[in-house]
Amino acid sequence: MFFRIVGESFSRNPLRKWLAAVALVLGMAITTAALTVALDVGDRLAREFRAFGANLVVSPTADTLPLEIGGVDYRPVEEGSYLPEADLGKLKTIFWRHNIIGFSPFLEVPAILERDSSGPAIRTTLTGTWVNHSVAIPDGTIFQTGVLRTHPWWKVEGAWFDDSKQDCVVGAGLAARTGLKPGDTVTLRFARAGLAPLVQPGQTPSEERHVSMHVTGILSTGGTEEQVVMAPLAVVQALTGRTGEFRRLMVSALTRPEDEFSRRDPSTMSKAEYDRWFCAPYISSIALQIRQVLPGADVQVIRQVAEGEGRILTRITALMWLVCIAALLAAGLVVGATAATSVLERHSEIGLMKALGAPMGTVSALFLAEQLVLAFVGGGLGYVAGEGLAYLMGQAVFGVPATGRLILLPVILLLAAAVVLAGSLIPLGRVARLDPAPVLRGE
Amino acid sequence: MGVLVELDRVSKQYGGVRALDQVSFTVEAGEWIAIMGPSGSGKTTLINILGGLDSPSSGRVLVDGRDIGPLSEKDLTRYRAEKVGFVFQQFHLIPYLTAVENVMLAQYFHSMTDEKEARESLARVGLADRAEHLPSQLSGGEQQRVTVARALINHPALILADEPTGNLDEANEELVVNLFRELHGEGHTILLVTHDSGIARLADRRIELAHGRLSQVSVLST
Ligand SMILES: Nc1ncnc2c1ncn2[C@@H]1O[C@H](COP(=O)(O)OP(=O)(O)OP(=O)(O)O)[C@@H](O)[C@H]1O
Numbered sequence: 187m188f189f190r191i192v193g194e195s196f197s198r199n200p201l202r203k204w205l206a207a208v209a210l211v212l213g214m215a216i217t218t219a220a221l222t223v224a225l226d227v228g229d230r231l232a233r234e235f236r237a238f239g240a241n242l243v244v245s246p247t248a249d250t251l252p253l254e255i256g257g258v259d260y261r262p263v264e265e266g267s268y269l270p271e272a273d274l275g276k277l278k279t280i281f282w283r284h285n286i287i288g289f290s291p292f293l294e295v296p297a298i299l300e301r302d303s304s305g306p307a308i309r310t311t312l313t314g315t316w317v318n319h320s321v322a323i324p325d326g327t328i329f330q331t332g333v334l335r336t337h338p339w340w341k342v343e344g345a346w347f348d349d350s351k352q353d354c355v356v357g358a359g360l361a362a363r364t365g366l367k368p369g370d371t372v373t374l375r376f377a378r379a380g381l382a383p384l385v386q387p388g389q390t391p392s393e394e395r396h397v398s399m400h401v402t403g404i405l406s407t408g409g410t411e412e413q414v415v416m417a418p419l420a421v422v423q424a425l426t427g428r429t430g431e432f433r434r435l436m437v438s439a440l441t442r443p444e445d446e447f448s449r450r451d452p453s454t455m456s457k458a459e460y461d462r463w464f465c466a467p468y469i470s471s472i473a474l475q476i477r478q479v480l481p482g483a484d485v486q487v488i489r490q491v492a493e494g495e496g497r498i499l500t501r502i503t504a505l506m507w508l509v510c511i512a513a514l515l516a517a518g519l520v521v522g523a524t525a526a527t528s529v530l531e532r533h534s535e536i537g538l539m540k541a542l543g544a545p546m547g548t549v550s551a552l553f554l555a556e557q558l559v560l561a562f563v564g565g566g567l568g569y570v571a572g573e574g575l576a577y578l579m580g581q582a583v584f585g586v587p588a589t590g591r592l593i594l595l596p597v598i599l600l601l602a603a604a605v606v607l608a609g610s611l612i613p614l615g616r617v618a619r620l621d622p623a624p625v626l627r628g629e
Numbered sequence: 630m631g632v633l634v635e636l637d638r639v640s641k642q643y644g645g646v647r648a649l650d651q652v653s654f655t656v657e658a659g660e661w662i663a664i665m666g667p668s669g670s671g672k673t674t675l676i677n678i679l680g681g682l683d684s685p686s687s688g689r690v691l692v693d694g695r696d697i698g699p700l701s702e703k704d705l706t707r708y709r710a711e712k713v714g715f716v717f718q719q720f721h722l723i724p725y726l727t728a729v730e731n732v733m734l735a736q737y738f739h740s741m742t743d744e745k746e747a748r749e750s751l752a753r754v755g756l757a758d759r760a761e762h763l764p765s766q767l768s769g770g771e772q773q774r775v776t777v778a779r780a781l782i783n784h785p786a787l788i789l790a791d792e793p794t795g796n797l798d799e800a801n802e803e804l805v806v807n808l809f810r811e812l813h814g815e816g817h818t819i820l821l822v823t824h825d826s827g828i829a830r831l832a833d834r835r836i837e838l839a840h841g842r843l844s845q846v847s848v849l850s851t
């Protein structure tokens with residue numbers, strides 16, 4: 187009998203039911219999309235913001251200050267310390283390994299560039315790095331990383347060099363000065379004791395090494411890298427005799443926005459607080475975890491980027507929540523309005539039921555069951571539509587479709603039920619107060 | 630037979646309108662009482678108070694020895710489901726439920742549905758072959774017989790009929806009146822509002838209301 191009455195109500199009032207259902211579907215779709223994006227946006231935007239550069243820089247603890255002028259490092263190779271390339275796989279073993287989305291080691295040496303044997307020699311820096319290198323992780327897997335990951339906004343006219351070849355790219359500034367272009371061959375001379383003109387007494391030119399490389403592309407970065415020659419790390423290591431070593435590591439990590447808690451000094455935290463801090467992807471806790479696997483390394487946070495990111499993330503997430511609330515409110519109002527009309531229309535029916543001795547609980551249950559069916563249908567369809575919307579939104583705004591989350595389905599259904607019930611409260615109150623006597627008199 | 634209903638100086642005030650004024654009478658179990666009176670004299674008000682749809686402003690209404698005046702909304706609802714069978718002038722059937730479902734609805738609110746019993750009740754009023762019809766597919770007389778079947782289904786102590794033939798033509802009126810006669814013959818207690826003195830004559834007693842006051846209680850038993 188119960189289901190008969192509920193079912194009948196749907197077959198009798200299709201238009202209004204449709205109206206309420208459409209409002210719910212729209213509301214829940216927007217909510218689903220906004221929630222999906224809000225959940226996804228953290229990761230998504232964090233990835234997007236990686237375009238602003240790596241957010242952690244790792245260097246040897248005992249290193250000297252770089253002597254860098256106009257992008258040229260005048261520091262002798264002997265000075266300062268180096269870090270072992272072999273340890274890098276360990277970065278993908280830390281607690282937040284999945285948040286390490288890329289890293290690139292750099293080895294920079296002063297060098298003299300010669301276009302050909304007759305051309306003028308130019309002082310520059312030769313930077314060794316990875317473009318897209320396979321790193322063996324201790325767990326047996328391979329991780330592809332390099333500047334393509336950590337510096338995705340770097341543009342190369344021509345092509346990047348192959349990490350395994352003896353090729354290079356030339357910074358755009360340097361290329362402009364020298365007229366170098368892809369396809370040219372350059373020779374880079376490297377003197378162990380620093381720049382050639384400063385050869386120390388007692389050192390013979392025989393210690394000077396050089397390498398000839400093919401220019402595959404011209405590099406634009408918007409930074410000092412435009413003044414250097416960039417070559418595979420292995421080539422620079424071989425040239426300098428620093429096999430398996432590097433001097434600086436740029437790490438891109440997905441991090442949680444900084445907050446009050448993350449800014450605290452971990453050494454002042456209680457055990458429980460420390461655990462909480464350690465197990466949150468704060469940039470500071472990731473930095474600590476990196477320090478733990480790279481002995482002798484100093485990890486610096488590029489703070490400004492991290493904080494700016496955090497603020498924007500927080501704002502976008504807040505915006506999405508706002509959209510959610512607005513959509514839910516709108517859906518609730520429409521549902522409430524249609525429910526009110528429905529109650530008004532079924533006035534005599536409800537009055538009769540009450541006169542026949544229908545307990546208030548039964549009458550309310552009939553009414554609410556109807557509303558819940560609406561909620562689940564609207565919520566279910568809204569979820570599907572919302573995931574579609576999120577997919578398109580992700581595609582349009584972030585260039586990558588937002589991934590659907592099935593976990594949202596029960597959340598959305600519950601929200602739809604809550605919205606519908608909230609919207610039904612006033613009409614339900616009217617049902618409760620409805621006096622059967624006037625109804626039966628025909629009023 | 631014992632006294633089933635006792636009204637003791639029952640008054641009902643609607644704002645400035647005194648719909649019932651110090652009405653007192655008793656109804657024996659198994660009695661058929663006709664309530665008469667001009668329009669606005671308080672007949673429906675009386676029926677509603679007896680049926681637990683309305684509460685008296687003063688006075689006591691005892692049904693089966695229990696004063697229904699002070700009952701809570703919840704207890705009145707239960708009282709309606711258990712003790713009263715209503716038959717209304719406008720039938721008041723649920724338009725989208727079939728005849729048998731309309732009868733079962735009263736069962737549902739009382740306790741649980743029993744389709745077999747509901748069909749028997751329809752058969753009792755001569756509508757065995759109309760069980761699956763919607764109210765709109767039934768004549769006025771047939772609809773009113775469905776409401777009688779519905780009123781009977783929970784074995785009420787009291788059948789309250791407010792002008793049950795008011796909307797019927799003569800032929801259907803006769804069918805329904807005969808039904809009430811049969812019910813009376815079976816020992817049901819009936820209070821029936823009517824403007825038709827012919828129908829009123831069939832009752833055991835006649836109660837006349839005028840301006841909310843009991844103007845006449847006449848025993849018509851021949
Ligand atoms: N809910 C109400 N509010 C105010 N006045 C009411 C209400 N119900 C009834 N009345 C008034 O009480 C008086 C008695 O009404 P009631 O419906 O009992 O008359 P009745 O005898 O059934 O009339 P009729 O023969 O027309 O059905 C009338 O004056 C009516 O206007």
Ligand SMILES: [Mg+2]
Nearest residue numbers: 672673674791
């Ligand atoms: Mg009346």
